[in-house]
Amino acid sequence: MSSLSSSIDVKARREAMEKLRQKFLELLKKVLNGEEPKMIIPKRTLSNTIYDKERKLLLLGSETFERNFLDMREARKFMQTVLMASIIYEALVNNEYPTIRDLYYRGKHTIRYRDHRGRVEEENTWDEQRESDAVLRDIEVYVGLLREDMLILSKEKGKVVGDMRIRSGDDVIDLSKMGHGAYAIEPTPDLIEFIDVNAEFVLVVEKDAVFQQLHRAGFWKKYKAILVTSAGQPDRATRRFVRRLNEELGLPVYILTDADPYGWYIYSVFKIGSITLSYES
């Protein structure tokens, strides 16, 4: 379905393929030179998550670790990482848009082999999706590409309305002309181009129903706001979209949640990010 993809996706796909390929070619070269293949991967641990006071964000620190092929304790993880990379690369080549669940299923199988005593052994590539998700995160930091950059898609709850024009895919969309409905944000918000904006701030509303009410009552028109809802816990794309509105357009962001611990948590995730995903900030 290549010809049906947007030109934006065609370009993003080519770039991701190239970057992924270059990174893993390094391993291949090591093997061909008779050297031990190893990956040097940034640590995604709490101890390597730092709070950047300047940007007021949780970011990944500079610590790294080695993943070696010729180490019994690391061979499985090494295999998983290369397996995941090859699945993603194939999906890119085949013009696909997998989800993380697709990646899990595609990679999950049992490897049968003979051990050094000649006995047949079995080993699963991975068991639960938690495992393959962690491997994907390793690849994101190792290659320096977010999953969205590799056109791995996910469900997306975020919506937006406001006096603003954006380019998404091959279309220009006027977010002030959505009627009673709204624009559902794409799962790859870094591919959006902001064309022009006429607003003084961003209001992020936790509850979708409250978003509907404010939208319908014309709040964003009256107060010159970009109105966004995360529809509960914000997903990656909504957070990224809001961050871009703030960093690139300089719009202050206000967040309307319930005044309970969940609300504060949602606020904190928008404001400083999360530890698990510190690398995406």
Next chain:
Amino acid sequence: MSSLSSSIDVKARREAMEKLRQKFLELLKKVLNGEEPKMIIPKRTLSNTIYDKERKLLLLGSETFERNFLDMREARKFMQTVLMASIIYEALVNNEYPTIRDLYYRGKHTIRYRDHRGRVEEENTWDEQRESDAVLRDIEVYVGLLREDMLILSKEKGKVVGDMRIRSGDDVIDLSKMGHGAYAIEPTPDLIEFIDVNAEFVLVVEKDAVFQQLHRAGFWKKYKAILVTSAGQPDRATRRFVRRLNEELGLPVYILTDADPYGWYIYSVFKIGSITLSYES
């Protein structure tokens, strides 16, 4: 914020106000004439839910029941019904767009009164939202207005893309120009006007992530489809929107879910409706 509402909403609001007012004026007239006020309400019970073989839908039957003010067992329900109607009417007059949760909170209070022995008693208008929700459903069937007609809003998960133009509020929206994103359906889909459509069928996808994949791969362009996602269990608006595509535009509807009991249930809800909400079909 009246001037900021769409002309469609202004009209819908006026119509709902008039209909609600007329219906409850009947009660007032009875009181002024010294008669006992009573409401004759269609039954929303399983026994009064019929399967219409022609339209292949669950519909409300013709049975009714009386709700009498001068009956100890019904006085509380009577009070609740009138209370709910007055809250909705006030919201309509004040250009508001309440949610069902708002209606619950606005109506919830304690009534203090002296009983026939002179003792002070207390009675809550309603305790849980389940109670006020049931009263709202009574009003919907009693007055013959869906909550959406009375501009009571709710969260809304449904999204759509496809080669189709609609009018929503005061805007014309081209659903084929949403880029990588989608159009988030409004919670009041009966107010949408279908302008023109160039498609051969509707594909409803349960999972939002699968919707994203099909959209991104250009499925709806290649196969001339209107692509909809319910993002899980379909809400009222998504069901209604899909039904209108089928009944008014004659488009066949295909539904893509997991092949498990949840998937079958989602399919059945789209196909024949639900017992609780048989009156909205």
